[in-house]
Amino acid sequence: MKIKDSIIILFITAAVSIIGNFVGYKVNILEALPGMLILVLLATIGIVLAKVIPVKIPQVAYIVTIASILTIPGVPGAETITQYTSKVNFLALATPILAYAGIYTGKNIEDLKKTGWRIVVLGLFVMTGTYVSSAIVAHLVLKFMGQI
């Protein structure tokens, strides 16, 4: 996808999210605007870097890394970024994604029927197994290190 197209989609998602942020979490749209623009900017930087740098690292990795580094306490501007982006509720950003994902899922429902119940059982079991076993390990390690 072209960078320009990606950026347009970022702005559309941002617009939908900021309205959801208002409806669901009562944050004034103007108040959330700077934070949202910062998120769009961070995402854009990540997308551009992934295009420009020849090493094959996914865009997501750049975005998370840059956003993390810029918000480490002590980094110039970190406080400001954190303060503005905190106006954008994390759940408000997630809702549009799952709306798009839900629409796309329509395509997969037929596949799901075809795969049969055994695979569905296996799938649910795999998810539960992965989740629960890593939660148990994490819990024990955190406990052992005295962090919880």
Add this chain to the structure above:
Amino acid sequence: MKNIKLHIIVLLIVCISEFIGVKSFKVGPGSIVFLPMLFAMVIAIFLTPKFLNIVKEKEMDDAGSLISITLMLLMAKYGTNIGPTLPKILAASPALILQEIGNLGPPILAIPLGVFIGLKREVIGGGHSISREPNVALVAEKYGLDSEEGRGVLGVYVVGTVLGAIFIGLLSSFLAAYTPLHPYALAMSTGVGSASMMTAGIGSLIAMFPDMADMITAFGAASNVFTGLDGLYMSIWIALPMSEWLYKKCYRMKYGEYPPNPKKTEEK
């Protein structure tokens, strides 16, 4: 991208879902949390041709091509959660790294179960890991997607795509309510699968423990990044070989003989 109808529909879905808001239901000693994002997904699925037929093929295709970009803002937001909590994340990094061992839980549990309910070599593909994109790519490369292993991994991938977010969201809320597992440990585990699974899981946890919101988000996101880094290698070096081995053992236990050579098991 220029599909205005799609974006308007999404906007309406989002408004309705956010208007409903976070709903938690007391069930026994704990409560199960339903988030706007889950409503959004369910509403969206009901608009597709299989049900109400309001969104059409074109919208579904366009939505599919957009999802990876719509995730980016959320990823940026995750980053801004990781930064301020970085010292604590680093302190917890042993837990974050070791919990990846949890990725080996599924083969140990899912392969015997899969063989027991009558699956054949599909369980190797579908049961060796949580079957997200990297695992699908790996199985595709090693066995081919039209093989039994390939059908298994694709099947579990589809199950995860369709039901994953809803399932992990509810599972998180259930485990937080009914087990002694700490919310931080659960937060780390939400990262084992896709970003939307993590988001749904984290959302449920935050709704239940609002005062731990920052750390929960940061742990979930950090774990998801780790999984992205090591998940593939875990599959290549440990989970897949282990799955092959377990499959042979379990098959023998159920059918009294070793499975036939994979090349000859094309009857299904």
